[in-house]
Amino acid sequence: MSNCVVLGAQWGDEGKGKIVDLLAKSADWVARYAGGANAGHTVKVGDTRFALHLVPTGILSSQARCLIGHGVVLDLPALFTEIDSLVKAGIKVEDRLFVASATHLVLPHHKLLEEQAEECRSDAEKIGTTMRGIGPAYADKIARRGVRAGDLLDPDRLVRSVRQAIDYWDRITNGLLTSKGCTTESVVQQLQPCVARLTPMIVDGPRLLDDAIRQGQSIVYEGAQGTLLDIDFGTYPYVTSSSTTVGGACTGLGIPPSAIGRVIGVVKAYTTRVGNGPFPTEALNDDGKRLQKGGNEFGTTTGRCRRCGWLDLVALKYAVRVNGITHVAITKLDVLDEFDEIPVCVAYDHRGERSTEVPLDGARLGEVKPVYRMMPGWKQPTAGLTDCGDLPPAAKDYVKFVCGTLGVKMLMISTGPERDETIICGQNAELVSV
Ligand code: GDP
Ligand code: IMO
Numbered sequence: 001m002s003n004c005v006v007l008g009a010q011w012g013d014e015g016k017g018k019i020v021d022l023l024a025k026s027a028d029w030v031a032r033y034a035g036g037a038n039a040g041h042t043v044k045v046g047d048t049r050f051a052l053h054l055v056p057t058g059i060l061s062s063q064a065r066c067l068i069g070h071g072v073v074l075d076l077p078a079l080f081t082e083i084d085s086l087v088k089a090g091i092k093v094e095d096r097l098f099v100a101s102a103t104h105l106v107l108p109h110h111k112l113l114e115e116q117a118e119e120c121r122s123d124a125e126k127i128g129t130t131m132r133g134i135g136p137a138y139a140d141k142i143a144r145r146g147v148r149a150g151d152l153l154d155p156d157r158l159v160r161s162v163r164q165a166i167d168y169w170d171r172i173t174n175g176l177l178t179s180k181g182c183t184t185e186s187v188v189q190q191l192q193p194c195v196a197r198l199t200p201m202i203v204d205g206p207r208l209l210d211d212a213i214r215q216g217q218s219i220v221y222e223g224a225q226g227t228l229l230d231i232d233f234g235t236y237p238y239v240t241s242s243s244t245t246v247g248g249a250c251t252g253l254g255i256p257p258s259a260i261g262r263v264i265g266v267v268k269a270y271t272t273r274v275g276n277g278p279f280p281t282e283a284l285n286d287d288g289k290r291l292q293k294g295g296n297e298f299g300t301t302t303g304r305c306r307r308c309g310w311l312d313l314v315a316l317k318y319a320v321r322v323n324g325i326t327h328v329a330i331t332k333l334d335v336l337d338e339f340d341e342i343p344v345c346v347a348y349d350h351r352g353e354r355s356t357e358v359p360l361d362g363a364r365l366g367e368v369k370p371v372y373r374m375m376p377g378w379k380q381p382t383a384g385l386t387d388c389g390d391l392p393p394a395a396k397d398y399v400k401f402v403c404g405t406l407g408v409k410m411l412m413i414s415t416g417p418e419r420d421e422t423i424i425c426g427q428n429a430e431l432v433s434v
């Protein structure tokens with residue numbers, strides 16, 4: 001299989017972890033290109049549930065090696081906690097996990113600043129971030145005062161770069177950092193135990209991937225979050241601070257667009273969102289609660305309840321367009337098993353005007369009313385199915401309607417959290433293409 005990007009087509013938590021895990025079985029490399037410890041990618045292997053935040057999901061496939069690309073912002077204590085728990089669960093990490101030297105670090109002041117930023121906003125304006133320091137870490141990167149993984153290799157450079165960031169923010173906040181005990185010395189001291197552990201992992205990421213590509217190795221580029229959380233293409237300002245879309249794979253790993261074969265959009269069979277911001281198909285009724293319960297929609301990272309609603313084909317068409325999605329993997333089809341009818345949003349209505357485009361203006365997206373097409377439910381269990389031929393006709397119609405409207409090929413249909421609860425559509429002409 002050609003090298004592929006796997007990205008979220010909605011607001012995150014689509015089930016990227018499960019899909020990357022399946023693809024990773026035949027990959028030489030899995031390289032994560034964006035986000036940080038805000039992500040939570042869950043993979044269920046037998047009785048063990050792995051929640052990966054920073055380590056690429058490929059770590060669970062023993063033949064794959066993993067790269068954390070420089071598009072990621074890296075919280076080192078969080079990384080080592082995650083590595084320790086993987087090792088404890090019997091996963092070999094040593095010599096399999098690498099970090100691009102240009103990867104920016106999330107430092108203690110980023111979390112302090114994020115608390116302040118959220119506190120300054122009114123309830124309606126709060127973004128509802130994961131409080132993992134993501135926004136301030138990317139802000140320091142873009143403002144050219146970030147600290148990078150490679151800085152750890154040179155003690156003087158490390159002190160200089162930490163000082164630049166801390167001095168700047170301490171001055172801007174009238175000594176807030178100092179008052180909280182966050183000084184250059186304390187930050188450097190906290191980083192010290194990480195130096196020896198991180199040093200053997202630091203690599204020239206773009207160079208490493210270039211070699212792998214030239215050798216014809218197979219690479220999965222793992223995204224985080226989702227298209228509608230992208231800093232540019234998402235529902236700004238209710239977004240994360242990175243490029244979650246396909247371009248982020250190039251800039252966040254240092255690969256050329258020609259190194260990408262397939263673009264796989266992971267699509268949950270309905271929609272969820274964590275945090276604030278517009279969500280036209282949100283079901284603020286019993287249906288929403290049923291989806292939440294049936295889909296166990298609680299955040300992997302923060303444990304927050306995910307807001308739930310119906311599939312939004314307008315937003316998905318936008319995701320297909322901005323990412324050039326070639327294939328979709330539909331997840332959690334089983335969660336819809338019990339519904340009599342399943343609404344699917346096919347257009348937006350804004351004050352009597354109908355449109356099939358996501359409005360440029362985020363505030364306007366908050367005002368649109370979804371126009372639904374009602375799809376018949378199948379009222380039969382699909383949970384655990386592995387063969388497309390066993391899908392109830394109404395479930396097949398649902399999936400076909402989604403692919404047909406989006407004009408993309410179906411790669412997989414996931415019918416449960418386990419690895420083998422998956423229908424692989426590749427060889428099945430009936431559902432492959434539209
Ligand atoms: P990610 O962030 O996109 O990797 O998604 P999360 O891991 O945050 O959330 C997806 C959740 O759904 C996880 O708990 C998965 O174990 C679970 N999951 C994935 N695919 C399926 C599926 O087809 N059916 C069900 N019921 N659960 C699934
Ligand atoms: P995965 O990779 C779902 C959301 C937060 C918040 C907004 C900004 O598991 O799909 P941030 O902490 O990034 O500044 O928060 O983005 N968010 C996610 N929602 N899945 C994620 O990751 C998310 N990562 C961030 O809830 O609304």
Ligand code: MG
Pocket residue numbers: 012013014039040041042300
């Ligand atoms: Mg998640």
